Amino acid sequence: MKLTGATALVTGTNRGIGPCFATELLRRGARVYATARRxxxxxxxxxxxxxxxxxxxxxxxxxxxIATDVDVLVNNAASTDGGNLVTGDLAAIRDVMESNYFxxxxxxxAFAPxxxxNGGGAILNVLSAVAWTTVLGNTAYAAAKSAEWGLTNGIRAELAEQGTLVTALVPGLVATDTLRDFVRQAGMTLSEEAMTAPADLVRLALDGLEAGELEIMDAVAVESKNTLAGPPRTFDLAAHTATPEGPSR
Structure with missing residues (x-):
């Protein structure tokens, strides 16, 4: 998928990796619709x-x-704060599924037609490595990302006939404020070496999209997917921490 001269729509461009997607697409010569609730x-x-x-x-x-000229759709927007499935707030659990899946x-x-x-184009869905494991403290988010992975595989098959490339970006640990806040509340500090910088992740994603890759993963995601061949495991945040912190206040 050639991005120079393409028209892309990116959801969730007010924070996280969304602004990096819009900025990098512009740098590569695409026209960009940058969207957000605010x-x-x-x-x-x-x-x-x-x-x-x-x-x-x-x-x-x-x-x-409005955006009838789009040929690249980047589904990045998503709620991340679902909490745990058994003890968490049911409204928050529904919200995280509503956002990530529905x-x-x-x-x-809306955009498949x-x-x-416009010739087929491409869809890039931003997933998470916890789709293949889970993460204590936010199992609802992990379940929603698992559902979105299934969605991605399903639409890939359904849209193949119209020539639409459907790609999953599956990052592990991305150095965003959202992730830092989550691990801080868990009383931990992630090492910087364990996290991927948002701009680096976006370059990896768009390089993969241009190359026609179906799943684009960083090293942590590759490790997570490999666990699918064995017994179910939870994602071990502690394995990626630097020095422990006391409970957040």
Missing amino acids: PELVDIPGAEVLRLDITDPASVAAVAE GTLAMVR ILAR
Whole structure:
């Protein structure tokens, strides 16, 4: 998938790796729609900023009416704060599934016909290595990412006939504020060497997309996927920590 001259829509560009996706796509010569639920927080020179809530069907439909020239869809937006499945707040668990699974599906359903009209194009879904394991403290998020992995595999098969490349980006530990806050609340500190810088991850992702790869993984994700051949395991954050911290206040 050639990105120079392409038109890309990126969800969730107000924080995390979203701004890096929009910025790097612009650098590679793509036109970019940068979307977010709070567009006033998006500051990406050269991008066209649109309000989008992927969990709101009317919002998704409105953006699809505007962005009819899209040939690359980057499904990055997602809620990450689901908590544990057994003891967590059920509303938060539903929210994380609504965002990661049904929100991604809503975007795919809205934009698949647009991609078909524009020659096929590509969809890049941002997943997580915890889809293949789980992580104590946020098992709901891991389950939602497992569902999104299944979604990605399903739409890949369904959209093959129209020539749409469907790629999964599966990172392990990304150096975002969201991850740092989560491990801090768990009383740990991740070593910097264990984390991938957002800009580095995005370059890896877009290089893989241009090369036509179906799954793009960093080293932690490769290790996580390899565990699928054996007994089920949880993701061991402690294995990637630097010095322990006391409980966060």
